[in-house]
Amino acid sequence: MSRTYLIIAEHRDGKLRQVALEALQAAVIASGDGDSLSAVVLGSQLDSLAGELSSYPLSDIHVIEHDSLIHYNAEAYLAALSPVLDSVQPDAVFTGHTAIGRDLAPAIAAKLQAGQLSDVIAIEPSDGQIVYTRPLYAGKAFEKKIVQDSRSVVTVRPNNIPAAQPTEGHQARIIKVDTPANSLRTVVKEVVRKTSGKVDLTEAKIIVSGGRGVKSADGFKPLEELAGLLGGAVGASRGACDAGYCDYGLQIGQTGKVVTPEIYIACGISGAIQHLAGMSQSRIIIAINKDPEAPIFKIADYGIVGDLFEVVPLLTREFRKVLG
Amino acid sequence: MNVYVILKQTFDTEEKIVIQNGKVAEDGVKFVINPYDEYAVEEAIRLKEQSGGIVTVVSVGPERSAEALRTALAMGADEAVLISDDRIPADEFVVSGVLAAYFTDKSYDLILGGNFSVDNGAGQVAVRLAELLGIPHISSIIKLEPSGGSAAVRRDAEGDLEVLEVSLPALFTAQQGLNEPRYPSLPGIMKAKKKPFQQLSLDDLDVHTGALEPKTSQVELFLPPARQAGQILQGDIPAQAAKLVELLRTQSKAI
CATH class of the missing domain: 3.40.50.620 (HUPs)
Known part of the structure; x- marks a missing residue:
């Protein structure tokens, strides 16, 4: 049939x-x-x-x-x-x-x-x-x-x-x-495009994600620069969202979004179970964290133990060399 | 205002998953109100505090769900209803149908729920319910202001913000950022013990047998392969950064 x-x-x-x-x-x-x-x-x-x-x-x-x-x-x-x-x-x-x-x-x-x-x-x-x-x-x-x-x-x-x-x-x-004529009970008054020109988080091939380690809203800037260079998107852990450093729309985890990019770069994210649930199916995971004992290193393909504010700009510089 | 909240009891998000005899093991697991449903409970209580009314929390689930309903009562909800029956399979078509049967003779201004549950994550039951009841729904809301016969709503759509207005009754699902749920206070917990708590089975609802046939079924349940720890790079930071980019090119072929 x-x-x-x-x-x-x-x-x-x-x-x-x-x-x-x-x-x-x-x-x-x-x-x-x-x-x-x-x-x-x-x-x-x-x-x-x-x-x-x-x-x-x-x-x-x-x-x-x-x-x-x-x-x-x-x-x-x-x-x-x-x-x-x-x-x-x-x-x-x-x-x-x-x-x-x-x-x-x-x-x-x-x-x-x-x-x-x-x-x-x-x-x-x-x-x-x-x-x-x-x-x-x-x-x-x-x-x-x-x-x-x-x-x-x-x-x-x-x-x-x-x-x-x-x-x-x-x-x-x-x-x-043709659309049938009908009276709607729901009216859309306004749409504020906050994501215009940005890569959608769930569709992004590369995600640069920040945790509590970014310390402030401004702390996301180096991450945004790297994501921008790579044509990727910026994400965040629950810790960063709860601390008010960024919008909940960026949250990756069991609460928040589940993402499966080619490359996931976790910056200053310790790796709580609820966060790992949202990103551990990524193809390649890179962890950058000051704490060598952070659980994120246990699932990362590549780890750099260091301060993200030092590491991320250097990474951006290296990628820029390679990508021209 | 008459506000209903549909909620589900779920595993705490810090729980690991263990499969035993083809099922997810529940031994020793900490259960909570599904975090998204918790925002819905909090919002309903705030609306009641602002403009009066009654908040009723409703759950379809196993007996253990009573604890989640009691927590909602302790937060400030007025009444709880647990619909528990072994004949109800874990299928969104059936569960939404059972809820629709419950709501048939109820009068409500708003029905609130969570955006999705952190266990099954399908995000179907609330929206299906709105459709079955013939009322409009707005999902993933981050602001809700009812006034008169309508509500002004803000909705998160993959990071974009949508401003809407909808006539009531309507159903809404809560997104993170809607509010900060309160912890139940000790007096709240004491008061909750005296609040109306109704337990229903299918015998109390008008659900025909066809509506209890699940539309989908699970044929396999498995854990993802464990990820192995990779390599921690060595050397000074500039050298590590250069090494990482090189490895991504040569070893992972990712760039």
């Missing part, structure tokens, strides 16, 4: 997010011969975005354009998606485990009476079933799950599933969808 998959393709600043292509790839892995894949994009002025998507392995792309969709609004997005869900009748919906995906997916799952697999890091077909791997306790443990005989909604964690590749010469059909 052929199945239909719907990918909600997220975009930002006029570009497809990497995680949208990862969600698409997840659907590609889950699908079999004869299954059909559709995508949906919401927002305004989406022509070039839909064009970009059309070369990927999709049969059609539903484009929903409306002023009420420029900023994310759960109610407006759900109402706009409703006719697409009705016409596509997806067996499975895939999207990113992002601010939008985390918020939207459970509502869709409830609407479809579907099972949901959140924050999925791997997908493999096995004996006619699709097996999804996801973290528990922020990565202190993992579980493999299957969906019982029902529809499903899947959110994939950024940076874990390879991005889908365009198919040469392929052209997906683009379908414009």
Whole structure:
């Protein structure tokens, strides 16, 4: 029996997010011969975005354009998606485990009476079933799950599933969808973009993270400089956030965000269990700490025992030499 | 104002995870109110202190969850409800359905919950519940100011700040930064013992059997491979910095 998959393709600043292509790839892995894949994009002025998507392995792309969709609004997005869900009748919906995906997916799952697999890091077909791997306790443990005989909604964690590749010469059909008129109970008054031009923490390939050892908000400056040079993002431990040195939005750990970058540089972070849960799946971990006994060194690939205010600027200088 | 808080009891975040007989072992583990739910409890109590009303805390979970509810009562919540029944599987579809059944005959202005639980981390139950109840939801809030029939809300969206207004009743999930939860005071703990505490089973709720069938199931539970300690670099700091960048290029091929 052929199945239909719907990918909600997220975009930002006029570009497809990497995680949208990862969600698409997840659907590609889950699908079999004869299954059909559709995508949906919401927002305004989406022509070039839909064009970009059309070369990927999709049969059609539903484009929903409306002023009420420029900023994310759960109610407006759900109402706009409703006719697409009705016409596509997806067996499975895939999207990113992002601010939008985390918020939207459970509502869709409830609407479809579907099972949901959140924050999925791997997908493999096995004996006619699709097996999804996801973290528990922020990565202190993992579980493999299957969906019982029902529809499903899947959110994939950024940076874990390879991005889908365009198919040469392929052209997906683009379908414009009208938004139903309705009165919304939720109004977005203002969006303050604090992250404009910055690399999203969960999607960053390199993270330079600070703990209590940075000592102040100003103490993050050398870390920001290094992250900027490497095209990475700045993160923080709970200690640094609780001390008021930075925004909670930067917190990495069991409370906060779980990240899996290529390189994680922990500066002045001792390595509490709750922090390790959020970053120990990074490919390479570098620890910089004055205390040679700090637990972070037990899981670090490379350690430098020293004052981060001395080490980090020197590292920045060395990287600059290499990267030109 | 009538405020409900849905909460879950979870492991303390400093606990290590041990798997025994295919399950996460709970022996000797310190349990807490899920940290995100704790912000929700605190916010509900603050709203009550400002403008009156009743705060009811509700949990679906095993008997041990009673302790988390009692902590919430000691913080200042007025009433607690524990829905505990072995027939309820750990599946978000089912748990949200059970909660929806509980809320059917309740009247509420706000329902608060946590952004996600630090154990399962799926972040589904609260949002599913809002959808099942047909009320709007705003997740990951860092500020909440109800007035009249609506609420002004600030929401954290991956570091960006969104300012919203929503009509009530509505459901909100708490993000870090919403408030600083209080510790229960000794008089609070004493008072909590006399506050209404209701325990319900499925027999008390109108949940049909189909709604108890889990939509997902676990086929394997495992611990990640332990990370080995790598090398501590030696020499003076400038030499170590240069060595590290070289190792990242040659050994790890990361840059």
